[in-house]
Amino acid sequence: MDPILEKQLVLTRRLFFSRFSSGIGVAALSTLLAREGFAKVFAGGEGDLPGLPGLPHFPAKAKRIIYLFQSGAPSQIDLFDHKPKLENLRGADLPSSIRMGQRLTGMTAFQANFPTAPSVFKFAQHGGSGATLSELLPHTAKVADDLCFIKSMHTEAINHDPAITFITTGFQLAGRPSIGSWLAYGLGSENQDLPAFVVLVSRGTGNMNDQPLYDRLWGSGFLPSKYQGVKFRAGAEPVLYLSNPPGISNQGRRRFLDDLARLNGEKQKEFADPEIASRIAQYEMAYRMQTSVPELTDLSKEPEGTFERYGPDSRRAGTFAANCILARRLAERGVRFIQLFHRGWDQHNNLPRQIANQCRDTDQPSAALIQDLKERGLLDDTLVIWGGEFGRTVYSQGKLTADNYGRDHHPRCFTVWLAGGGIKPGMSLGETDDYSYNITSDPVEIHDLNATIFHCMGIDHEQMTYKFQGRHFRLTDVRGSVVKKILA
Numbered sequence: 001m002d003p004i005l006e007k008q009l010v011l012t013r014r015l016f017f018s019r020f021s022s023g024i025g026v027a028a029l030s031t032l033l034a035r036e037g038f039a040k041v042f043a044g045g046e047g048d049l050p051g052l053p054g055l056p057h058f059p060a061k062a063k064r065i066i067y068l069f070q071s072g073a074p075s076q077i078d079l080f081d082h083k084p085k086l087e088n089l090r091g092a093d094l095p096s097s098i099r100m101g102q103r104l105t106g107m108t109a110f111q112a113n114f115p116t117a118p119s120v121f122k123f124a125q126h127g128g129s130g131a132t133l134s135e136l137l138p139h140t141a142k143v144a145d146d147l148c149f150i151k152s153m154h155t156e157a158i159n160h161d162p163a164i165t166f167i168t169t170g171f172q173l174a175g176r177p178s179i180g181s182w183l184a185y186g187l188g189s190e191n192q193d194l195p196a197f198v199v200l201v202s203r204g205t206g207n208m209n210d211q212p213l214y215d216r217l218w219g220s221g222f223l224p225s226k227y228q229g230v231k232f233r234a235g236a237e238p239v240l241y242l243s244n245p246p247g248i249s250n251q252g253r254r255r256f257l258d259d260l261a262r263l264n265g266e267k268q269k270e271f272a273d274p275e276i277a278s279r280i281a282q283y284e285m286a287y288r289m290q291t292s293v294p295e296l297t298d299l300s301k302e303p304e305g306t307f308e309r310y311g312p313d314s315r316r317a318g319t320f321a322a323n324c325i326l327a328r329r330l331a332e333r334g335v336r337f338i339q340l341f342h343r344g345w346d347q348h349n350n351l352p353r354q355i356a357n358q359c360r361d362t363d364q365p366s367a368a369l370i371q372d373l374k375e376r377g378l379l380d381d382t383l384v385i386w387g388g389e390f391g392r393t394v395y396s397q398g399k400l401t402a403d404n405y406g407r408d409h410h411p412r413c414f415t416v417w418l419a420g421g422g423i424k425p426g427m428s429l430g431e432t433d434d435y436s437y438n439i440t441s442d443p444v445e446i447h448d449l450n451a452t453i454f455h456c457m458g459i460d461h462e463q464m465t466y467k468f469q470g471r472h473f474r475l476t477d478v479r480g481s482v483v484k485k486i487l488a
Contacts, residue, residue: 056458061422152430204344234318387416
């Protein structure tokens with residue numbers, strides 16, 4: 001389309017008001033711009049993520065979040081939810097009174113039977129809290145008294161993509177803002193040289209061909225794009241396109257950005273498009289990150305004890321262990337929301353071998369992160385979350401043998417743990433039946449978990465909304481309750 005004609009066609013009500021030299025249109029527009037922080041952006045880039053007026057709604061216990069997301073769904077039966085009575089039921093068909101006609105995935109719906117598969121791993125109680133953990137988690141066991149286990153999580157989704165989309169955005173269909181974007185939008189940033197929302201992705205050694213992850217899982221949806229998560233990668237260029245192209249100096253880059261900001265500023269005055277302001281803010285953030293990111297990702301000055309604590313993988317960039325160290329460094333620098341995605345937990349077959357590898361990847365660095373934050377005085381105001389999108393079935397997918405089995409997806413119950421940032425330590429909430437199949441007390445759904453996360457950050461999840469297409473949206477959609485029993 002002819003750009004001149006296109007410009008004429010995009011005359012909007014906001015643009016109409018903006019062209020008045022005075023009057024209510026200008027007053028309304030200036031209020032909107034101030035609320036979004038555009039005035040601060042044009043003043044020089046400071047405060048490009050200022051947060052909303054009136055937030056937090058009440059004193060927050062947590063200032064930041066580290067979310068250790070275990071993509072693929074860890075088996076609660078083999079890690080946290082010990083069911084000793086299953087030993088006497090090995091190979092027995094899952095009773096219909098337990099299954100109760102539950103919807104199954106296409107991977108097991110047509111099995112001739114559903115043989116009960118007890119875990120092959122041993123369990124023991126740990127710490128003063130007496131938390132029961134699998135032998136696969138010896139390091140997590142050492143920090144058990146710092147953790148709060150929710151064993152009664154449940155979800156609506158039964159397949160990976162809608163389940164991960166649901167837990168990260170509050171809706172099973174793609175297109176809504178992720179939880180990190182909501183927090184960046186509501187609370188803004190504490191560090192103007194780093195994004196408010198950072199994502200780190202690692203591949204586990206359990207299932208090397210695990211489910212893919214999509215950038216929309218940390219996207220901003222219908223919020224302005226400046227609130228989306230910024231993905232850090234392993235290697236010489238942690239953030240794509242951050243470095244100056246060959247032949248471009250820092251001074252030249254600065255002059256280019258200044259000229260570009262003036263041009264974008266003219267378009268912003270004319271069209272009042274929030275995405276233009278986002279573009280200006282992101283260019284400025286990228287320029288500041290040219291200095292902050294190399295310093296952040298350079299682990300060479302970390303003491304030897306750090307690498308010993310986080311485990312043998314911690315020296316290899318891109319591993320879960322190395323990302324846990326980066327998460328602590330990001331937390332120290334005031335990054336609001338840090339989300340680690342670790343792939344490899346989808347054990348439909350060969351579960352004993354695969355899950356052992358996954359735990360070798362994650363157990364020591366997860367525990368080390370808790371210890372590290374605690375020693376540095378950061379755990380009190382940092383909320384740490386560990387968990388996946390759903391659980392695994394008690395029955396075996398495929399052939400059950402004495403030492404091998406697989407498990408299908410199970411949305412009816414799974415386990416997550418939380419620590420720090422306003423959460424009561426050394427406790428477990430919720431119980432499941434003898435098959436770890438149905439919840440018998442204190443059910444917690446996804447919206448409840450997200451409402452509780454917001455509460456720890458000082459946000460009333462019902463009050464922080466964003467109007468889009470005529471409706472006020474929120475992360476918890478139309479329901480969700482704070483889980484008060486786990487609050488400190």
